[in-house]
Amino acid sequence: MKITFKRPKENFNQNLTYKIFIGDKKVTELKNGEEKVIEIPDENENMFLKAKMYGWFGSKKVVLKQLPQNESLIISGSKFLNRIVPFVGPILIVSGMMWVLSNNDFIKHFGLGLFVVWLLVAIWVLTFGGNNWLYIKKE
Numbered sequence: 410m411k412i413t414f415k416r417p418k419e420n421f422n423q424n425l426t427y428k429i430f431i432g433d434k435k436v437t438e439l440k441n442g443e444e445k446v447i448e449i450p451d452e453n454e455n456m457f458l459k460a461k462m463y464g465w466f467g468s469k470k471v472v473l474k475q476l477p478q479n480e481s482l483i484i485s486g487s488k489f490l491n492r493i494v495p496f497v498g499p500i501l502i503v504s505g506m507m508w509v510l511s512n513n514d515f516i517k518h519f520g521l522g523l524f525v526v527w528l529l530v531a532i533w534v535l536t537f538g539g540n541n542w543l544y545i546k547k548e
Contacts, residue, residue, distance in 0.1 A: 410449045410451065411479050412479075413447075413548075414437065415444045415481060415484070416440070416442060416484050417483065421492055422486045424441075426439060427462060428460065430459045431453050449473065455473070455474060457471065459471070460543045462542055468540060476547075483545075483546045485544050504523035504524040508520035508523075
């Protein structure tokens with residue numbers, strides 16, 4: 410089975426390589442705007458295909474036996490997560506400062522609420538959102 414992996418040019422993840430795994434074995438890496446054709450042995454057809462950026466951040470699993478011969482797959486990053494999440498840290502710091510340093514009760518409560526909401530977003534992204542950073546789509 411041959412699979413063509415295509416990665417579009419992206420501004421937000423342009424310096425990261427996407428690693429393609431079959432099971433736990435890395436088969437290739439894709440740089441920004443790159444395309445590769447990979448031959449997959451038939452004994453791997455019952456395994457899963459997954460793309461990762463770094464750590465546990467990646468895509469959902471795709472069953473190889475559900476893909477037809479000579480399939481083209483586009484691997485791209487989640488625009489929402491990759492553009493919004495870098496602002497979580499600074500927003501947590503600013504809202505925490507509002508909460509701690511303000512003498513005004515409204516600003517203090519607003520800062521506490523903002524801090525809690527962004528903290529919950531950060532926890533969700535780091536725990537449950539790990540498989541939503543990359544998308545594998547059929548062309």
